[in-house]
Amino acid sequence: MKKIVVLISGRGSNLEAICKSGLSKHIECIISNNPNAKGLDFAKIYKTPSAIINSKLINNKELFEKQLIAVIDGFTPDLIVLAGFMKILSPEFIKYYQHKIINIHPSLLPAFKGKQAQLDAYNAKVKVSGATIHLVDELVDNGAIIAQGVVDISKCCDDSEVANNILELEHVLYPFVIKQFIQGKINFANGVVQSQVQASDFEELGELKQHIFI
Numbered sequence: 001m002k003k004i005v006v007l008i009s010g011r012g013s014n015l016e017a018i019c020k021s022g023l024s025k026h027i028e029c030i031i032s033n034n035p036n037a038k039g040l041d042f043a044k045i046y047k048t049p050s051a052i053i054n055s056k057l058i059n060n061k062e063l064f065e066k067q068l069i070a071v072i073d074g075f076t077p078d079l080i081v082l083a084g085f086m087k088i089l090s091p092e093f094i095k096y097y098q099h100k101i102i103n104i105h106p107s108l109l110p111a112f113k114g115k116q117a118q119l120d121a122y123n124a125k126v127k128v129s130g131a132t133i134h135l136v137d138e139l140v141d142n143g144a145i146i147a148q149g150v151v152d153i154s155k156c157c158d159d160s161e162v163a164n165n166i167l168e169l170e171h172v173l174y175p176f177v178i179k180q181f182i183q184g185k186i187n188f189a190n191g192v193v194q195s196q197v198q199a200s201d202f203e204e205l206g207e208l209k210q211h212i213f214i
C-alpha cells in the first residue's frame with residue numbers, strides 16, 4: 001500500500017478533503033510547522049499520527065529541515081503532499097526527496113505564482129483561473145505540472161470569491177490526483193509526469209470532470 005505524509009501550516013481544508021475522500025488510511029503522518037494549525041484537528045478526527053516541528057522555535061532552516069527529514073524518514077513515504085505548507089523548502093531538502101514532493105497552487109501555473117495568486121488573478125481580470133498540482137522543484141511554484149483544474153471566475157465580485165471558487169475545486173482535484181497516484185495511474189518517479197488515467201476514471205467526478213485536466 002502506498003504511503004503518504006502531508007505537510008500543513010494552517011487551516012487544512014485540502015487535508016480534510018483528502019481524508020474525507022477515503023485516503024486517510026494512506027496518510028502515515030500529518031506534519032505541521034505551526035503548533036496552532038487548525039488542520040491538526042484532522043489528525044485526531046481521522047486517527048492519523050501527527051507531528052509538530054515548530055519553525056518559530058527553530059530559527060535555523062537547516063536544523064528545522066533536519067528534524068523534518070528525521071520525522072518523514074521514519075514513515076518511508078512514497079509521496080510527500082504539501083497542503084498549505086507555508087515554509088519554502090531548501091534545494092537540498094527537495095533534492096533529498098527528488099520527484100516525491102507535490103504541491104497545490106491556487107492558479108493555473110505558470111500564471112500567478114506567489115502568495116496572492118487569487119488576488120492577482122482577480123486584478124488581472126482573467127476570465128478563468130484554477131488550481132495546479134505540480135512536482136516541487138527548487139524554484140517556488142515551479143516544477144512539472146501534474147494536473148490542473150479550471151474555474152470560471154468571470155462573475156466573481158472580489159478576490160475572496162475567486163479564492164472560494166478555486167478552493168472548492170482544489171478539494172476535488174487534490175484527492176483525485178493522489179488517488180490516481182496511489183493506484184499507479186500517475187507516475188513521476190523520474191521527474192517526467194506520465195499518466196495512464198482513462199476517461200472512465202474521471203466519471204466519479206460528475207460534471208466536474210470537464211474542469212479537470214491531467
Ligand code: GRF
Nearest residue numbers: 011012013014084104105106
Ligand atoms: C490553498 O489555497 C492551496 O492552494 C495553497 O494554500 C491553501 C491551503 O489551504 N497552497 P488549506 O490549508 O488546505 O485550507
